[in-house]
Amino acid sequence: MLCAHITNVFLNIAVHLDTRDMLGWALMGISLVNILTNLVIVAHQSLRQIYLKRREKLHHKRNDEINRKKLANREYLVTNIPE
Numbered sequence: 082m083l084c085a086h087i088t089n090v091f092l093n094i095a096v097h098l099d100t101r102d103m104l105g106w107a108l109m110g111i112s113l114v115n116i117l118t119n120l121v122i123v124a125h126q127s128l129r130q131i132y133l134k135r136r137e138k139l140h141h142k143r144n145d146e147i148n149r150k151k152l153a154n155r156e157y158l159v160t161n162i163p164e
Contacts, residue, residue, distance in 0.1 A: 084111055 087108050090096060096104075 084108060084115075087111070 087104050090100075090104055
């Protein structure tokens with residue numbers, strides 16, 4: 082909304098050249114902040130997603146290891162313990 086208003090004033094022929102020049106720089110500054118903010122958001126979300134997938138993979142690996150040990154222990158108990 083702010084950029085649309087600045088663009089509307091920027092394109093108005095009745096505005097002085099100095100004001101138009103300043104509004105042009107303001108519009109470029111706002112656009113720069115918008116682009117950098119979007120870049121930071123995308124980078125943060127991507128890194129968070131990578132971290133969560135890695136953490137989930139490690140969690141599954143640990144659970145698989147625990148389950149393997151439990152099964153090995155059960156097999157040992159069933160075969161070596163007399164009834």
